[in-house]
Amino acid sequence: MTEHTNLIIVGGGISGASLLYTVAKFTDVDDVTLIEKEREAAAINSHRTNNSQTLHFGDIETNYTLEKAEEVKEGAELLAGYLEGTDTDREMHSKRSKMVLGVGDEEVAKLEQRYREEGFGDLFPKLREIGREEIAALEPKVVEGRDPDTELKALQTPDGYVVDYGAVAKSFVADAREEEGVSVHFGTAVTNVEETRDGFAVETDDGDFAADAVVVAAGSHSLQFAKQMGYGEDMSLLPVAGSFFLATTC
Numbered sequence: 001m002t003e004h005t006n007l008i009i010v011g012g013g014i015s016g017a018s019l020l021y022t023v024a025k026f027t028d029v030d031d032v033t034l035i036e037k038e039r040e041a042a043a044i045n046s047h048r049t050n051n052s053q054t055l056h057f058g059d060i061e062t063n064y065t066l067e068k069a070e071e072v073k074e075g076a077e078l079l080a081g082y083l084e085g086t087d088t089d090r091e092m093h094s095k096r097s098k099m100v101l102g103v104g105d106e107e108v109a110k111l112e113q114r115y116r117e118e119g120f121g122d123l124f125p126k127l128r129e130i131g132r133e134e135i136a137a138l139e140p141k142v143v144e145g146r147d148p149d150t151e152l153k154a155l156q157t158p159d160g161y162v163v164d165y166g167a168v169a170k171s172f173v174a175d176a177r178e179e180e181g182v183s184v185h186f187g188t189a190v191t192n193v194e195e196t197r198d199g200f201a202v203e204t205d206d207g208d209f210a211a212d213a214v215v216v217a218a219g220s221h222s223l224q225f226a227k228q229m230g231y232g233e234d235m236s237l238l239p240v241a242g243s244f245f246l247a248t249t250c
């Protein structure tokens with residue numbers, strides 16, 4: 001028999017798990033189902049051994065525009081709030097000093113412009129400009145052996161969050177499961193998603209599901225599902241240094 005639900009989320013990495021948590025806790029959606037092909041949440045990219053565990057706020061990411069930093073900061077603060085509230089023993093996260101370093105006149109001028117003129121100093125009140133002495137006090141190895149005539153400057157903040165996204169994903173799933181109408185299927189691979197007259201039919205290797213809406217949060221497999229469904233057949237995703245570009249395939 002086909003199981004019907006309001007929303008199906010395909011993929012239990014940090015994206016799917018955080019969506020499950022948000023929908024279960026903060027919306028009036030009655031039923032939500034998570035389907036994950038592995039036997040546990042976050043076994044792939046979100047696993048702690050498979051990424052650098054940085055929570056990006058946009059403060060020290062010099063490849064971000066101010067607009068992107070504003071957007072990223074909002075999401076990062078929500079996660080930081082969740083961690084501060086639930087992970088008081090610091091099992092899923094830790095906090096460290098972090099900085100972006102400018103070496104030489106050109107890089108230092110760019111950092112100063114970013115901080116003083118482009119609005120990053122205002123957006124991130126805890127971000128400070130620090131010079132050689134303070135850098136050396138925080139990170140001696142960064143300064144040791146450098147030519148004392150080379151200009152050095154850093155933008156530094158104490159709010160560097162190191163996050164075990166795998167543990168957070170598991171925590172989100174566990175919290176969501178406390179709510180009614182939440183169903184989680186591990187070890188179940190989605191093989192096909194098809195639009196029907198009243199929603200979507202979702203086929204898996206362990207039975208069929210139907211839903212009013214489907215979110216595919218299956219990492220790089222998401223594009224495959226999109227293409228199977230006729231979306232973006234001529235598009236590719238190009239990840240470059242933390243940014244993602246949509247490219248037309250030839």
Ligand SMILES: Cc1cc2nc3c(=O)[nH]c(=O)nc-3n(C[C@H](O)[C@H](O)[C@H](O)COP(=O)(O)OP(=O)(O)OC[C@H]3O[C@@H](n4cnc5c(N)ncnc54)[C@H](O)[C@@H]3O)c2cc1C
Pocket residue numbers: 010011012013014015016035036037038041042043044045046047050051052053054055056165188189190191217218219220221
């Ligand atoms: C080297 C490296 C370093 C990184 N460092 C950072 C960092 O410091 N900070 C940061 O924020 N990000 C970092 N990232 C990126 C980050 O790891 C990913 O953006 C994030 O983990 C993606 O989460 P996700 O839930 O979208 O995908 P995933 O974690 O990949 O989850 C997708 C899930 O979908 C499931 N799935 C796939 N196909 C199916 C199917 N057919 N049926 C059912 N389930 C399916 C998979 O099993 C998987 O569990 C890094 C990435 C890499 C590679």
